[in-house]
Amino acid sequence: MSLTFATEQQVAVAAVRRACALTSSVFNKLVKNETLVKGDKSPVTVGDYSAQAVINTILGRAFPDDPIVGEEDAADLRVESGTALKNRIVELANETLVADLGIGEMAEWGLGPGQERIPEELLDAIDRGTYGGGRTGRMWTLDPIDGTKGFLRGEQYAVCLALIIDSKVQLGVMGCPNLPVDATKPDGPRGCIFVAVRGQGAHQTTLTGADPVPLQIPAFTSETLNFLESVEAAHSSHSFNDRVAELLAITRPPTRMDSQAKYCSLARGDGAVYLRMPTGVGYLEKIWDHAPGSILIEEAGGIITNSRGEPLDFGLGRTLGDNFGVVAAGKEVHSKVLAAVMQANKEEAEAKARSRV
Numbered sequence: 001m002s003l004t005f006a007t008e009q010q011v012a013v014a015a016v017r018r019a020c021a022l023t024s025s026v027f028n029k030l031v032k033n034e035t036l037v038k039g040d041k042s043p044v045t046v047g048d049y050s051a052q053a054v055i056n057t058i059l060g061r062a063f064p065d066d067p068i069v070g071e072e073d074a075a076d077l078r079v080e081s082g083t084a085l086k087n088r089i090v091e092l093a094n095e096t097l098v099a100d101l102g103i104g105e106m107a108e109w110g111l112g113p114g115q116e117r118i119p120e121e122l123l124d125a126i127d128r129g130t131y132g133g134g135r136t137g138r139m140w141t142l143d144p145i146d147g148t149k150g151f152l153r154g155e156q157y158a159v160c161l162a163l164i165i166d167s168k169v170q171l172g173v174m175g176c177p178n179l180p181v182d183a184t185k186p187d188g189p190r191g192c193i194f195v196a197v198r199g200q201g202a203h204q205t206t207l208t209g210a211d212p213v214p215l216q217i218p219a220f221t222s223e224t225l226n227f228l229e230s231v232e233a234a235h236s237s238h239s240f241n242d243r244v245a246e247l248l249a250i251t252r253p254p255t256r257m258d259s260q261a262k263y264c265s266l267a268r269g270d271g272a273v274y275l276r277m278p279t280g281v282g283y284l285e286k287i288w289d290h291a292p293g294s295i296l297i298e299e300a301g302g303i304i305t306n307s308r309g310e311p312l313d314f315g316l317g318r319t320l321g322d323n324f325g326v327v328a329a330g331k332e333v334h335s336k337v338l339a340a341v342m343q344a345n346k347e348e349a350e351a352k353a354r355s356r357v
């Protein structure tokens with residue numbers, strides 16, 4: 001293992017880029033009745049499974065000893081009723097794996113002509129993602145499509161991969177096929193990759209492999225401050241954000257966007273603050289929904305904590321544990337936002353106590 005993570009970066013970028021080609025092609029051919037509904041009611045498409053099959057196949061070849069904490073598992077594909085879906089996934093994953101080698105890709109990662117897998121190998125690759133995570137050791141975490149709802153709407157989603165060693169994220173790679181390369185040109189070219197390596201900074205490139213552009217969160221004034229927040233009201237509290245915005249006298253409206261594309265937008269200064277507060281008790285945030293985004297923010301010069309100002313803990317297993325939300329912003333902005341978040345939390349607690357008497 002090299003300390004610069006050069007090979008890990010090369011493999012992760014190749015895997016994410018291939019998966020983005022796959023998800024874009026799935027979207028273009030998406031047949032609505034291929035959408036399953038999982039227990040958690042989130043739509044799971046053929047795209048999620050086949051992207052996880054592709055990325056885990058590549059990781060399994062390049063780093064056979066590394067476990068993976070992935071969002072999906074193949075249980076629904078191993079039963080009779082999943083056969084049609086399984087066949088579609090096998091076809092799509094193989095199409096993606098056998099495409100000609102691109103810049104920086106190696107045949108020994110299982111890529112290129114002639115490298116088709118049998119269905120059982122692809123289902124096993126998906127199930128490499130069932131690792132439980134934990135405090136120590138080296139592991140990858142993968143969200144093959146983050147922002148499934150955005151993906152289905154043709155809006156923002158991200159293919160998200162991170163390397164964690166002893167609970168600390170060391171490398172994050174995110175592919176955002178629908179994100180404009182330049183936010184000031186929303187109708188311009190789309191398709192970005194964001195990369196961050198611990199101690200080495202963060203950069204953006206394009207899915208077509210443009211020269212990397214270093215990322216640094218810019219300074220914001222009170223006039224330019226704004227929030228990046230979830231589209232789905234069930235995923236984070238919009239009303240809480242409204243109160244924090246009021247406390248900070250923010251006038252710019254929030255930018256709503258699905259997926260970890262919010263972290264990517266923050267890292268390049270398209271928005272100033274990512275605030276994600278739980279909407280109710282019970283939901284535990286997953287490590288794959290925040291690991292690559294968190295290192296991107298830190299390496300772009302920002303700070304990410306929960307609403308108590310504590311670092312996110314990636315060593316608790318598949319989740320981040322007790323949910324105290326996420327606050328991410330540039331260095332100067334973060335402390336101001338955190339103070340306002342604590343104030344808004346205090347007001348909520350006082351209002352609750354009053355309603356009890």
Ligand SMILES: Nc1ncnc2c1ncn2[C@@H]1O[C@H](COP(=O)(O)OS(=O)(=O)O)[C@@H](OP(=O)(O)O)[C@H]1O
Pocket residue numbers: 042071143145146147148149150229230231232233234235236257258259260279283286289
């Ligand atoms: N109740 C609840 N609270 C918080 N988060 C939840 C909740 N339910 C789901 N999820 C996770 O949200 C992920 C989608 O990312 P976002 O919430 O940022 O996007 S969205 O705007 O809300 O669509 C989404 O990731 P994907 O499933 O990969 O799309 C989920 O892991």
Ligand SMILES: [Mg+2]
Pocket residue numbers: 042071148
């Ligand atoms: Mg999901």
Ligand SMILES: [Mg+2]
Pocket residue numbers: 143145146147288289
């Ligand atoms: Mg997700």
Ligand SMILES: [Mg+2]
Pocket residue numbers: 048071143144145146147148
């Ligand atoms: Mg997902």
